[in-house]
Amino acid sequence: MHIDLSAFxxxxxxxxEHPIVVKDIVIESGAIRSLPEKVKPWDAPCIVCDxxxxxxAGKAVSALLPEADVVCVSPQGLHADxxxxxxxxxxxxxxxxxxxxxxxxTIHDISRFLAHxxxxxxxxxxxxxxxxxxxxxxxxxxxxxxKKTMPxxxxxxxxxxxxxxxxxxxxxxxxxxxxxxxxxxxxADWKISKAVTGEYYCDRVAGLMSRAVEDVRAAVDExxxxxxxxxxxxxxxxxxxxxxxxxxxxxxxxSGAEHHVSHLWEMGVLAPPPDALHGExxxxxxxxxxxxxxxxxxxxxxxxxxxxxxPDTRAEIERYFPDAGMRELILEENVxxxxxxxxxxxxxxxxxxILAAIDEIPSAEELRALLRKAGGVAEPGExxxxxxxxxxxxxxxxxxxxxxxxMRLRKVFENI
Ligand SMILES: [Zn+2]
Ligand SMILES: [Zn+2]
Numbered sequence: 001m002h003i004d005l006s007a008f009x010x011x012x013x014x015x016x017e018h019p020i021v022v023k024d025i026v027i028e029s030g031a032i033r034s035l036p037e038k039v040k041p042w043d044a045p046c047i048v049c050d051x052x053x054x055x056x057a058g059k060a061v062s063a064l065l066p067e068a069d070v071v072c073v074s075p076q077g078l079h080a081d082x083x084x085x086x087x088x089x090x091x092x093x094x095x096x097x098x099x100x101x102x103x104x105x106t107i108h109d110i111s112r113f114l115a116h117x118x119x120x121x122x123x124x125x126x127x128x129x130x131x132x133x134x135x136x137x138x139x140x141x142x143x144x145x146x147k148k149t150m151p152x153x154x155x156x157x158x159x160x161x162x163x164x165x166x167x168x169x170x171x172x173x174x175x176x177x178x179x180x181x182x183x184x185x186x187x188a189d190w191k192i193s194k195a196v197t198g199e200y201y202c203d204r205v206a207g208l209m210s211r212a213v214e215d216v217r218a219a220v221d222e223x224x225x226x227x228x229x230x231x232x233x234x235x236x237x238x239x240x241x242x243x244x245x246x247x248x249x250x251x252x253x254x255s256g257a258e259h260h261v262s263h264l265w266e267m268g269v270l271a272p273p274p275d276a277l278h279g280e281x282x283x284x285x286x287x288x289x290x291x292x293x294x295x296x297x298x299x300x301x302x303x304x305x306x307x308x309x310x311p312d313t314r315a316e317i318e319r320y321f322p323d324a325g326m327r328e329l330i331l332e333e334n335v336x337x338x339x340x341x342x343x344x345x346x347x348x349x350x351x352x353x354i355l356a357a358i359d360e361i362p363s364a365e366e367l368r369a370l371l372r373k374a375g376g377v378a379e380p381g382e383x384x385x386x387x388x389x390x391x392x393x394x395x396x397x398x399x400x401x402x403x404x405x406x407m408r409l410r411k412v413f414e415n416i
């Protein structure tokens with residue numbers, strides 16, 4: 001099956017063109033057999049993979065493209081950071097004119113970053129339905145210890161072979177499911193920010209994302225079973241989510257307060273980073289945030305919210321981010337402060353829109369049940385995050401990004 005990209009392009013009522021870079025997205029059994037045709041225009045293709053993804057798919061891709069070089073790195077301690085980039089860069093032939101990212105999230109982020117650096121295109125060959133970043137235009141990376149969105153390129157093609165990705169461990173599928181469920185709070189944050197600050201928002205993109213989430217949620221039993229159909233549905237939803245990001249040129253439709261929780265843990269600010277997959281942290285962060293969002297909605301409905309002095313951003317960051325280098329980067333990230341023009345009165349003026357946005361998020365219990373049903377984790381303790389750092393996580397995670405979320409907005413109220 002090909003995703004019909006023409007359905008998403010053309011003039012949009014929001015006023016944007018929504019350029020889509022990717023030329024074709026194919027999700028089906030045997031999809032990699034289309035690679036020789038796709039790679040034909042280039043002289044020096046190079047496959048980028050790690051030892052695990054080489055076994056899972058790189059070997060088969062290499063057999064189809066005997067002229068391609070293969071850069072295979074150790075998966076041990078491989079992350080989308082300056083070290084991971086350096087490990088691949090030093091093996092990359094100077095002449096490479098197209099990269100094939102054969103792997104999951106980390107291999108993709110490293111490849112898209114290097115493709116951007118070398119100004120060459122890249123082709124995505126996902127080996128697991130584990131994240132939504134395959135078609136994204138930006139790379140989510142850790143740079144000098146800080147989570148950053150780095151300039152990168154979107155793939156020219158996505159060749160998702162279900163013979164390959166449906167054979168991935170179920171834990172990876174459950175992680176992809178968690179990443180996608182995270183769109184519930186991400187979308188609510190986007191809608192709330194639009195209502196309170198007038199931030200750019202597109203109904204078509206948000207609608208596309210909502211459909212992706214609902215379709216994947218409805219397929220939870222098939223995803224839990226780990227068969228080809230369930231995995232294809234999950235991959236389809238993840239790729240739609242990536243397209244939504246590509247359409248607006250940033251991660252706003254796909255990343256909100258739940259991702260900020262995950263980023264804060266990855267940065268190791270309050271405790272050493274948990275050894276867990278991206279979507280596991282996002283899913284757990286989602287349930288924690290959903291609890292807070294529904295409590296906020298209840299307080300808003302009952303009229304018990306009182307405007308309060310909002311905490312001083314600079315003082316909070318200086319107090320809670322002990323590492324000097326990271327602190328500087330976070331301080332920079334918070335200029336201008338997303339709350340600069342926001343007051344409690346303004347937020348209360350958007351009461352109905354805020355409530356409508358929160359009402360679309362399932363309860364924390366429902367979300368945890370869904371995560372478990374898919375075979376995933378749902379509580380901080382399951383990935384080694386101590387319960388006692390949860391309150392501080394919720395308090396300071398909004399500072400990791402200059403992006404208005406409800407977690408950030410609620411700081412203009414008392415006792416929240
Ligand atoms: Zn639009
Ligand atoms: Zn994500």
